[in-house]
Amino acid sequence: MTPPPPSTVILSPHFDDAALSLAGLIPALDSPVTVVTVYGGAPCPGQEVSWWDTTCGFSSGGEAHLARVAEDTRACALLGVERVVLGHPDGPYGDGGPLHEIDTYLADLAPDTRLLIPMGTNQADHAKVRDRALRVLGELGRPLPLVYADLPYTGHLKEWGSAETDTALAGDEHYGAAYREIASRYRTRGVHDLTLSDQQWAAKRAVVLCYASQLAPLTIDHGNVMARGGPLRAERVWSLEEAESPGEPG
Secondary structure (H helix, E strand, C coil): CCCCCCCEEEEECCCCHHHHHHCCCHHHCCCCEEEEECCCECCCCCCCCCHHHHHCCCCCHHHHHHHHHHHHHHHHHHHCCEEEECCCECHHHCCCCCCHHHHHHHHHCCCCCEEEEECCCCCHHHHHHHHHHHHHHHHHCCCCCEEECCCCCHHHCCCCCCCCHHHHHHHCCCCCHHHHHHHHHEEEEEEEEEECCHHHHHHHHHHHHHHHHHHHHHHHHCCCCCCCCCCCCEEEEEEEEECCCCCCCC
């Protein structure tokens, strides 16, 4: 049976990004929800295995890809969302070219579909997905998307999950660059701000653990990534509006 068209689409750069960043909020979004993984393609045979995949315990990029597809299938089933996987190979396996499959996917969506894209905090692949989506939506004359905070990156901000989050992001040297870039181009307004309850955290933890292969390298830079009070504890989404003049602050 063909699933109904989505009311909400989440662009997830990699297989785990939507879950890490939005697993708590997804039940509150207009359904049906579809998660679209942009860097979902298989590496070419014979490519040297990446540092990331080696740290995850894999012997080849192909082995890693098969495992990650299976992990994503389990996670999306827990979340109750449809999944779409685009064909761009992940990071070190790609050719660095434009993410043209985003163009085709977005053009085929109903114009009133609500789209969520990553802020692009401290992650070049995320920023590339963000910029491609904004460009395509502009060319199509579609509404601006919602923007979600990339976790665990944004979640290391000391003020994360508090009323001072946006002010702190705007001034933070380590985690605020992507937010400042967006706020220089658009007016931003927080539309979803969730600090997870124990029940919500338990549900999110179960989803994140579906991506077990990714936890080893994540703990290198985000050692407390799975802690109850760690960087995944709060989720945030902003709306965008066109600024009245270039450079107008958000």
